[in-house]
Amino acid sequence: MKTIAGIFLLTCMASCATVPLTGRKQLSLVDDSQMQQQATLAYKDLLSDPKTKVIKGTADAQMLQRVGSRVASAITTYLKNSGYGNQYNYNWEFNLIQSPEVNAWCMPGGKVAVYTGILPVTKTDAGLAAVLGHEIGHAIAKHSSERASQTMAAQIGAVAVDAATAKQTGITRNLINNLYGVGGQVGLLKFSRDQESEADKMGLIFMAMAGYDPNEALKFWERMANTQKGGQAPPEFLSTHPSDSRRIADIQRLLPQAMKYYKK
Numbered sequence: 200m201k202t203i204a205g206i207f208l209l210t211c212m213a214s215c216a217t218v219p220l221t222g223r224k225q226l227s228l229v230d231d232s233q234m235q236q237q238a239t240l241a242y243k244d245l246l247s248d249p250k251t252k253v254i255k256g257t258a259d260a261q262m263l264q265r266v267g268s269r270v271a272s273a274i275t276t277y278l279k280n281s282g283y284g285n286q287y288n289y290n291w292e293f294n295l296i297q298s299p300e301v302n303a304w305c306m307p308g309g310k311v312a313v314y315t316g317i318l319p320v321t322k323t324d325a326g327l328a329a330v331l332g333h334e335i336g337h338a339i340a341k342h343s344s345e346r347a348s349q350t351m352a353a354q355i356g357a358v359a360v361d362a363a364t365a366k367q368t369g370i371t372r373n374l375i376n377n378l379y380g381v382g383g384q385v386g387l388l389k390f391s392r393d394q395e396s397e398a399d400k401m402g403l404i405f406m407a408m409a410g411y412d413p414n415e416a417l418k419f420w421e422r423m424a425n426t427q428k429g430g431q432a433p434p435e436f437l438s439t440h441p442s443d444s445r446r447i448a449d450i451q452r453l454l455p456q457a458m459k460y461y462k463k
């Protein structure tokens with residue numbers, strides 16, 4: 200990690216981005232538009248795969264469209280008003296996928312998948328908004344590009360970094376496939392603990408901006424923690440999103456700030 204921090208300092212002047220809402224500076228060596236392009240292709244592949252069952256027209260599918268469009272439109276408005284509009288030409292899509300997996304994700308570019316297995320835990324519109332806010336938070340904060348950038352920087356070293364920022368189709372395609380498990384069995388997102396905290400914070404604020412009470416996020420994570428206590432293997436979402444006492448305490452601490460964005 201020390202190496203990455205050093206490289207970060209060396210290259211930040213030339214290759215840095217700022218995360219909306221949190222203002223954190225991050226290493227950015229990956230072509231963003233390319234990342235979105237590759238994500239769009241991977242998303243299409245997944246939806247058209249005969250093994251993928253996309254649910255349409257049910258009450259659950261309508262709930263996802265309703266909550267998704269509310270959250271997306273609040274985020275789009277926020278990004279536009281805070282000067283980030285041109286960085287996020289998102290073409291939002293929300294699809295409900297029939298699967299026992301307790302999981303959900305948002306690819307760069309606003310391509311969202313929610314698995315039916317998570318609905319018994321989200322329960323309500325606000326519970327679903329908590330999950331969407333968090334997953335979209337990862338995308339808006341460009342956490343997957345950041346991970347790729349850190350890997351690249353560690354692999355090629357600081358001197359070569361700028362030369363390597365040219366088109367990286369292979370890298371972004373592989374990254375998307377690895378992150379979301381497209382073409383494999385299960386998509387396991389592995390973000391760092393810091394990225395998880397950042398997505399939690401952004402998620403709370405995004406759901407509040409969309410008119411959902413952020414206190415419901417706390418209830419969602421508590422339900423998640425109880426799901427874990429069932430004695431079975433932890434669901435996919437939990438293996439990458441441990442709903443432990445630290446996460447819940449952090450969310451509690453962030454709630455007053457998120458409530459400032461919540462208008463009934």
Ligand SMILES: [Zn+2]
Nearest residue numbers: 390395398440
């Ligand atoms: Zn996460």
